[in-house]
Amino acid sequence: MSKPKLKTARRLTKRFEILDHTADIGVIVYGENLRALFENAGGAFFHLITDLRKVRRRIEKRIDIGGESLDRLMVDWLSELLYLHDVENLLFKDFRVESVGEDGLRAIAKGEPFQEGVHVIKTEVKAVTYHQIEVRQEKGRWRARVIFDL
Amino acid sequence: MRSGLSRTDIQGRLKELVEALFVNIPSGVGSHRKDLKLNREEERRVLKKGARWAVEKGFGSSEDLDHIEEHGCIEGGNPDRISEKAMERGKAQLGTLGSGNHFVEVGYVAEVFDEDIARALGLSKDQATVIVHTGSRGLGHQVCDDYIRVMLDAARKYQIELPDTQLCCAPVSSPEGQGYLEAMACAANFAFTNRQMITHWVRETFEQVFKKGPKDLKLDLIYDVCHNIAKIETHTVDGKKRKLCIHRKGATRAFPPNHPDIPSDYQSTGQPVLIPGDMGRCSYVLVGAERAMEETFGSTCHGAGRVMSRHQAIRAAKGRAIVRELEDKGIIVKGASRGTILEEIPDAYKDVNDVVNVVHHAGISRKVAKLVPMGVIKG
Numbered sequence: 244m245s246k247p248k249l250k251t252a253r254r255l256t257k258r259f260e261i262l263d264h265t266a267d268i269g270v271i272v273y274g275e276n277l278r279a280l281f282e283n284a285g286g287a288f289f290h291l292i293t294d295l296r297k298v299r300r301r302i303e304k305r306i307d308i309g310g311e312s313l314d315r316l317m318v319d320w321l322s323e324l325l326y327l328h329d330v331e332n333l334l335f336k337d338f339r340v341e342s343v344g345e346d347g348l349r350a351i352a353k354g355e356p357f358q359e360g361v362h363v364i365k366t367e368v369k370a371v372t373y374h375q376i377e378v379r380q381e382k383g384r385w386r387a388r389v390i391f392d393l
Numbered sequence: 394m395r396s397g398l399s400r401t402d403i404q405g406r407l408k409e410l411v412e413a414l415f416v417n418i419p420s421g422v423g424s425h426r427k428d429l430k431l432n433r434e435e436e437r438r439v440l441k442k443g444a445r446w447a448v449e450k451g452f453g454s455s456e457d458l459d460h461i462e463e464h465g466c467i468e469g470g471n472p473d474r475i476s477e478k479a480m481e482r483g484k485a486q487l488g489t490l491g492s493g494n495h496f497v498e499v500g501y502v503a504e505v506f507d508e509d510i511a512r513a514l515g516l517s518k519d520q521a522t523v524i525v526h527t528g529s530r531g532l533g534h535q536v537c538d539d540y541i542r543v544m545l546d547a548a549r550k551y552q553i554e555l556p557d558t559q560l561c562c563a564p565v566s567s568p569e570g571q572g573y574l575e576a577m578a579c580a581a582n583f584a585f586t587n588r589q590m591i592t593h594w595v596r597e598t599f600e601q602v603f604k605k606g607p608k609d610l611k612l613d614l615i616y617d618v619c620h621n622i623a624k625i626e627t628h629t630v631d632g633k634k635r636k637l638c639i640h641r642k643g644a645t646r647a648f649p650p651n652h653p654d655i656p657s658d659y660q661s662t663g664q665p666v667l668i669p670g671d672m673g674r675c676s677y678v679l680v681g682a683e684r685a686m687e688e689t690f691g692s693t694c695h696g697a698g699r700v701m702s703r704h705q706a707i708r709a710a711k712g713r714a715i716v717r718e719l720e721d722k723g724i725i726v727k728g729a730s731r732g733t734i735l736e737e738i739p740d741a742y743k744d745v746n747d748v749v750n751v752v753h754h755a756g757i758s759r760k761v762a763k764l765v766p767m768g769v770i771k772g
Contacts, residue, residue, distance in 0.1 A: 265700070265702050266699055266702075315545070322538050326482065326535070330531075332422055332423035356423075363732065364421070364729070365730070366732060366733070366736065367422075367491065367492040367493045367733065367772065369493065369534050370537060373559040374557055374558070375557065392534075393493055
């Protein structure tokens with residue numbers, strides 16, 4: 244299955260919106276199914292961190308997360324991506340969620356390590372929080388709200 | 394830090410100084426000192442010993458420890474409470490500034506409000522100063538992530554009803570509460586060590602640029618204090634002395650004169666408090682005052698606080714040459730990324746002068762000196 248590039252403006256259905264908070268920042272993410280919701284959440288997260296147009300798909304990481312409630316799974320998923328960003332300086336632009344549900348999440352994230360002069364850092368995200376966390380189905384599609392600590 | 398240099402000494406070499414600070418103090422994504430190797434055993438020692446570890450390794454001197462909250466080490470830090478992930482994030486980031494609102498700022502004393510206390514703190518008009526603002530980096534965030542999971546289960550176990558999931562918690566005396574305090578002490582000790590190392594590199598950078606030794610530069614630490622931490626302290630409540638867990642989030646300890654927990658040379662002045670403003674206005678040195686013990690459990694504000702979100706700030710900065718605007722005011726700013734400079738534009742913050750006047754007039758801390766920035770490095 245090929246995946247369109249992350250360009251919100253050119254899409255008919257939007258994948259995410261930025262929530263403006265005074266001290267922090269958040270996103271509302273949409274997806275026609277749970278897999279798409281988690282993939283779009285990954286995309287929204289790295290859209291906050293960097294200019295994704297400059298990121299290439301040079302390496303891939305497999306991510307496995309154990310079973311949790313969907314709220315926790317969402318925070319765990321983004322926290323895992325943040326951990327890889329922090330320790331291995333990775334920037335991700337493509338996410339393929341193979342399975343997601345109460346028994347866990349399996350996914351592959353593609354991107355490359357941060358390179359001075361090539362990539363920009365727009366915002367440093369310190370943590371993914373549970374503040375006002377929400378993952379639910381609404382009018383036939385999935386919607387999630389996540390607030391980040393900056 | 395105070396210094397033996399004046400405003401004009403700095404101004405002559407400002408560009409060179411800011412460039413050199415930016416090279417010597419790792420600040421961007423993945424940047425790291427090549428001469429710093431940290432194996433697992435050493436990292437565990439950092440978490441137990443705090444700034445004392447840094448001093449033993451040659452970063453600064455034991456006199457520095459006298460001017461750090463808790464002498465740079467919170468007792469009871471237990472590295473066994475720290476996850477593999479937190480250790481990994483810590484290893485990659487010890488001795489780094491980090492981005493966001495973290496910075497090193499070279500400034501000068503623009504105004505003295507209390508001559509006697511300023512003298513006791515070694516501050517005088519037009520003297521050059523340095524402020525270092527950073528913390529426990531990714532290690533602290535990972536400790537937070539890890540323990541939020543513990544606390545989510547604990548809140549259920551102890552039947553605590555939560556208005557918001559992020560506020561999950563456990564009784565301080567419970568195994569979960571005690572476990573967290575042991576982990577938090579490790580994160581605080583990591584932060585003390587991180588600042589001590591950066592302080593040392595600031596001194597080395599001044600030595601390089603001014604070709605002077607430590608005796609002439611006199612970059613002595615005035616004080617180092619936390620602003621996101623919980624401490625077990627004794628306070629008087631309804632006339633009775635009680636042992637409490639004081640949470641300071643975006644707040645700073647501000648103990649008054651004669652408090653046993655402040656250094657002997659500050660017994661008559663009160664504990665120094667540093668209030669960083671935004672990079673275009675000013676910062677303040679205050680001291681703790683008696684009213685803080687009566688009204689705020691020995692605490693005062695930590696900073697100016699934002700009025701604009703990051704996105705609003707970036708929109709407000711659009712089309713403006715922010716670095717140039719600051720340069721016109723005599724302030725040189727160098728950051729690893731343009732984004733973090735824009736997010737931190739002066740307009741995005743409350744006027745620190747107003748904020749400091751409030752705590753001064755409320756009597757919870759006293760104004761001593763105003764510091765105006767000349768050079769700033771950011772992550």
